[in-house]
């Protein structure tokens with residue numbers, strides 16, 4: 001009973017102090033989404049696992065503002081290479097979704113991308129998206145087993161922590 005009252009009275013306080021953004025993450029002030037990345041090169045599958053483990057998903061880029069925010073961040077810290085983007089079409093070709101299953105409507109494709117259709121002769125299935133710093137951060141679809149840097153995102157509104165007090 002005391003715990004229940006505590007949660008009701010101090011729930012907001014707890015919410016604030018248990019913000020999900022991990023240490024050394026950086027937050028887009030416009031969207032409130034915070035990002036964290038690991039420069040080690042990993043598969044999209046491994047990236048997903050590590051993001052989910054810490055309460056996030058592979059980095060969401062819901063709109064152009066988010067794309068520009070990330071570009072500026074990675075340029076300012078001098079990161080170079082490919083970075084997994086939180087979009088895949090694993091379940092159905094060209095049905096692009098975030099890694100927690102929501103439809104994706106924003107894209108920053110390189111010209112000619114996406115090009116990984118399994119029905120194209122000789123094509124490799126490419127169900128996971130990455131952006132490339134050396135290509136003005138444009139996106140390509142890539143095999144999920146390729147190795148790129150891992151970007152995770154976190155939203156404080158997805159907190160499930162109140163019960164855990």
Ligand SMILES: *[C@@H]1O[C@H](CO)[C@@H](O)[C@H](O)[C@H]1NC(C)=O
Nearest residue numbers: 045048049050052053090099
């Ligand atoms: C992402 O990782 C979680 C946790 O390991 C797993 O349950 C989920 O199936 C993974 N998603 C995909 C699309 O592989």
